[in-house]
Amino acid sequence: MRVLVVDDERALADLVTAGLARQAMAVDTAYRGDDADELLSVNDYDVVVLDRDLPGLHGDVVVRRVAERGGGTRILMLTAAGDLTDRVAGLENGADDYLAKPFEYPELVARVRALGRRAAPASPPVLRSGDLVLDVARHTATRGGRDLGLSTKELMVLEVLLAADGRIVSAEDLLEKVWDVNIDPFTNAVRVTVSKLRRKLGAPDPITTVPGRGYRL
Numbered sequence: 001m002r003v004l005v006v007d008d009e010r011a012l013a014d015l016v017t018a019g020l021a022r023q024a025m026a027v028d029t030a031y032r033g034d035d036a037d038e039l040l041s042v043n044d045y046d047v048v049v050l051d052r053d054l055p056g057l058h059g060d061v062v063v064r065r066v067a068e069r070g071g072g073t074r075i076l077m078l079t080a081a082g083d084l085t086d087r088v089a090g091l092e093n094g095a096d097d098y099l100a101k102p103f104e105y106p107e108l109v110a111r112v113r114a115l116g117r118r119a120a121p122a123s124p125p126v127l128r129s130g131d132l133v134l135d136v137a138r139h140t141a142t143r144g145g146r147d148l149g150l151s152t153k154e155l156m157v158l159e160v161l162l163a164a165d166g167r168i169v170s171a172e173d174l175l176e177k178v179w180d181v182n183i184d185p186f187t188n189a190v191r192v193t194v195s196k197l198r199r200k201l202g203a204p205d206p207i208t209t210v211p212g213r214g215y216r217l
Contacts, residue, residue, distance in 0.1 A: 001025045001026070001046045001047065001112075001113075001116045001177075002025070002026045002027075002028075002043070002044065002045050002046050002047075002176065002177055003020055003025050003026070003027045003028070003045060003046065003047045003048070003049065003112060003116075004027075004028050004029075004030065004036065004039060004040065004043075004045045004047075004048045004049070004050075005017045005020070005027060005028070005029050005030070005048075005049045006029075006030045006031075006033070006036040006048065006049065006050045006051060006054065006059075006062070007031065007049075007050075007051040007054075007078065008031050008032065008051065008053075008054055008055055009051070010031055013029050013030075013031060014029065016049060016108065017029045019105055019108075019109070020049075020109070020112065021152075022152075023109055023113075023139075024136075024139050024152050024155050024156050024159070025112075026156070026177060026178055026179055026180050027180060028043070028045075028180050028181045031055075032054060032055050032056035032057070033054035033055065033056045033057030033058060033059060033061065033062050034056035034057040035056065036048070036050070036054070036057070036062055037057055037061075037062055037065055039181060040062070040065070040066060040069070040073070041069075043176070043181060044071065044073070044176065045073050046072070046073065046074065046115075046116045047073070047074050047075070047076060047112050047115045047116050048062075048066065048073060048074070048075045048076070049076050049078065049108070049112065050062060050063065050075055050076065050077055050078065050095070051077075051078045052077055052078065052079055059077065060093045063075055063077070063093045063094045063095050064093055064094060066094065067093075067094040072118075074096045074097075074115035074116070074118055075094065075095045075096050075097075075115075076095070076096065076097050076098070076099060076108075076111055076112060076115055077091075077095035077097070077098045077099070078098070078099055078100075078101055078103075079098050079099070079100055079101070080100070080101060096115055096118070097111055097114075097115060099111060125137050127159065127162035127163060128162075129162055129206065129217050130206065131143055131144045131145075132162075132201070132206060132217075134155070134158055134159055134162055136159060139152070139155055141155060141158055143201060143202065148200045148201065149200065150197065150200060151196075153178060153179075153189075153193050154193060154196060154197045154200065156177070156178040157174060157178055157190075157193050157194060157197055158197060160173070160174060160177050160178065161207065161215060161216065161217045162217060164216065164217070166216060166217065167216060168210050168213050168214045168215070168216045169214050169215055169216060170213060170214035171190040171191070171214055171215075173214070174190045174214075174215075175187075175189070175190060178190075178193075194207065194215060
């Protein structure tokens with residue numbers, strides 16, 4: 001899942017970003033509304049965690065521009081605790097859900113995951129292909145009952161490949177869905193991660209490389 005966290009409280013934004021990254025999400029961060037709008041214009045996000053009161057461009061404007069662009073991006077608006085006016089305004093401008101500050105981290109994760117399921121065709125919490133099983137919520141993968149001990153990036157790549165259900169997934173798509181905006185577009189990170197994943201999956205190798213196009217299970 002690709003997520004954008006936007007909040008001018010840098011400490012909070014960085015904390016949320018780090019927490020969601022530990023949940024096997026690819027997360028970008030912005031501290032201003034105009035910076036968020038620029039990122040949204042060039043990247044496809046499943047969910048945006050968005051503070052309403054932002055410098056540069058108000059959160060309401062960011063929400064409206066997301067709606068104008070179309071697509072499946074879902075928005076979780078952060079509002080002041082108990083401020084009904086903020087909550088109503090955010091929802092009327094196009095936000096999909098709201099969460100009042102201060103909030104509990106487990107609830108934030110649950111709401112982001114719920115919105116992520118709405119942003120794309122729903123996939124089951126457990127993905128399977130033959131004897132290969134990935135439990136998305138628990139961040140575990142097994143093959144023939146053996147724990148594979150995958151890293152976070154390996155789990156995320158495997159999830160994208162399993163969710164594709166046999167369709168080819170390009171290296172560019174993997175970069176978009178698994179790595180954040182800071183990744184070098186010319187990096188060999190995809191090839192290296194797929195290579196490590198293959199070694200841990202063992203024989204027979206379930207990943208097929210389609211020359212010039214990408215990978216598929």
